[in-house]
Amino acid sequence: MSSKHFLNDATHLVNTALLSIPQTNPSVSCDLDNKIIYLKPGSSPPQVSIISGGGSGHEPSFASFVGRGLLSGAVAGTIFASPSAEQVRRCILHRVEKEKGVLVVVMNYTGDVLNFGMAVEKARASGLEVDMVVVGDDAGVGRAKGGKVGRRGIAGTVLVQKIAGALASKGASLKQVSQVAQLTADSLVSIGSSLSHVHVPGRSIADAAEDELKESEVEIGMGIHNEPGSERKTTDLPGLVKKMLSHCLDASDKDRNFLNISSSDEVVLLVNNLGAVSVLELGGITHEVIEQLANNWNIKPVRILSGTYMTSLNGLGFSISLLKITDTGVGSSMLELLDAPAEATGWSAAIKTDTWKQQGSPELQKEPSAEEEAQSSNLRQDPALAKSALTAALNRVIAAEPDITNYDTVVGDGDCGIGLKRGAEAILRMLDKSGKKVDDVLIFLQNITQVVETTMDGTSGAIYAIFLNALAHGLRQNAPSSPQDITPEIWAKALESSLQSLNRYTPAKPGDRTLMDALFPFVNTLSQTKNIESAAKAAEDGAKGTRGMKASLGRTVYVGGEGWEVVPDPGAHGLAELLLGLSEGLRK
Template structure:
């Protein structure tokens, strides 16, 4: 059972821990205000490798910053994604001529925030792409079909391989070569974990008072502890429920054999993601979830190696054992297998064997490197690229559109809040209102750019994400920022001769939708705000008829009254709660209704 006691901190435990890691490596620099750590020794001639996410998974992210591994790590609060502002600062801390690859685990909060940050910097001309790690096999294909597999300990192998690839042969690898190798590794990774109990989260007064962003987990619910004689299979790295509990606790020999079956059984159609042939080279990683002793961990590793050989005729060509992707003090472990042969063969092994100065891998720091290199604390935030364009917009018209849209959202807020009290966590209306109020305040203060189209969308996206926060803020901001990225590209290609008329704005909206769809799998019929957004945007793009587009968007919002929820908390609500709204045609999706009001307000302001 995990201890209910923790050391008592008077400082922010996350910031203090980051500082401690930096003190252990003379090359690390720490942008304290943004919780960004970068390797001052890495070259801008190579592809930059950036990763990050919630704290609590150490040494993942932060511990892997060093030569031949990560160039930058961005740290959120415990189990919470860092903000877009932090991530943008991280990207700007180590700019590369070739571009930046962001390695991110497949969790909603991380995908939205890192995705939005990448869209923001793309608008300034930088080459940035997400490499999304999905290696969990515990949740079957039927259940995870909409969101994909979770990212677990296999992430550390991805870090090591793409990090090494980016420096080998005098940094000769191109952006696409590094990215494609990383994707092949992800496609051939499988992981499953088991734990004796939940984790406990250490708190400090400083950390308690700091606002968190969205959790990088998809499951924030209160989770019950396991009994004394029970083990849970498939537990995630954020206290998420596993797929099954086993009691009494089996022997490690029996447990290892059952876990390997999840990874290797070709007859399990729900979990068979990677083929392993007897002659394939395989890498084994045994990962400590946080509270398994080294004595036990190496015993577990030995047993797993024996079972791989005796049951599956697999002899790993590389074995890594230790803490790579933890879950605070989680009393468990996970098994990761990488099919090296299918992922790239000798190239993958060469990357794994490349020395690194990262503190969490096999350190290659030399004695002379410990000479003082100056203070590692960086007070200045890296300069953000100046985003501007030649595309002009009518400031008075834009203001009129924004004011009417925000006013209409504020009018519908009580109804949206009522719907979300039943279908969600009750904050959808307040979130929309917060965004609307901050836009109105920015207009009053004249602090929002209203003449340069690209700069307008960049500032609006940042304003909305900051004001709204959470998943909704991320979705709106990615859509807005993707519109700005599209216009920036058009401006560069047209040499300043582009005019943003109604027809071109329809194309811009469509580009925003395409950008958003890179980061969410929600579609029409899934009972989300996409039921409003997709019909509106696609109708406008296909017909150039704004009135028709508004009508289709409204129909989409109303259609959610009859749809089964597939995303978010609404998917857990009982049918009896929905029946309370039969008199008005059913309980709609709050986000879809809120967006419908916003669109109708915008168009009303445009036509006034």
């Protein structure tokens, strides 16, 4: 693991790398504040826009794939961290063409799915046609270990992006592009291996060095964020490739047989450099993979891509992806779409002379403010009661922060309580600064949601923001045709629909030891009784019930830990405290 870098400030590194992309491709622009690379207006005929993104450190994915025939926009996070939902929302609403719809392609990592999903919900709530495809192609983690989380997304994702981008450029509808992208994702299997972990610029190497691989070891199934693989092994290249292909193709391995590929199938092979393998050595690796596919599996790929597509910074490893060619049903084959030209610096097509002439072309107009985007409704509330009840709820969360932090230190990374407190304090500041009393329920909720989106990070922040955006959509759907006070019945219906929306982005259910153990009983009880006091009590009971419950989602699934048996889930406890405070505030 090399810890030497030319740029050791991670923030400066990400920003300057993003700024370099429009310097090498004049058809794209950079919104540095939101870490968005996007096609300039008029760079291509109107079409479905394809958006992707994720943490930085995987270059050329995703920012350098923005260009004609591939992505319309890419949103970057910090190194190995998902971008925020607000960044993605701005990309969807203000940085790409959206008249023909928007398709979001994201890899299957919790932060990415939640944050991109939250932005999709917010865009849908505003009336846009938006769809999302989640790619999970990694065979490095089998079904037993992956559980509800499923397969991680790795380098095969670039084939989904390329095929979707090419189809969109042909004028296909959002439904067609989305279906073909999902079909491609379902026809993929990948696995990676590495000789070493990577070092993030600016971080200490002391902790990482303790887990470093030995000189002769290779980690099979290593993820693209330094995540552990399925095993460490001492082997040569032929033995390594044999093991990797077996994980992808062995139909008898029920834990890993995610895709059936036979010798009669047409297959695309992608051999991807994780960052630090030399071009010379990658050529040797590619030859070994091709030979073993032919000799051991009787598979002769009809297309072979070998190069650097999705890295793990300077990862000393490679990945193998296999795409089974399947009938798209739209008149253009996967191969035709894969072969179509793409004018993106991360792909193989060169930039045309006419594109260079676009330097200095007009930028996108300034986007409207959040206040200008707020949409009114016919749902009314007592503004004084709403403010006092919410204030009571938020103060209760702040008071509970030490307990929540303590619980999360036992079972997580210790940031849940701080995150909830930060969000609560920000909402209180917003309530205090508000110059006018808001009696429109939807505008009041939108103001709260905006604060949550900009101040709360992590998984819990994404879940809260998705739920609140979906709640706004549910309230709008159940709003009367003329102004009237909101009722418990309307709240119940809207909460039920928002819970259904949230289920599209997380597999968590009651019994998984998450905040869902408090949220589900609250919504269900409120729906049945129309009584918030009873619903809050049900949430409290649900949170208490997580003591002794074994987690099936979240950090402890992979990492483990001790002491979880005697503490409740911190997210469920925090939510219960909020709901109990809200109930008490409404009784006063």
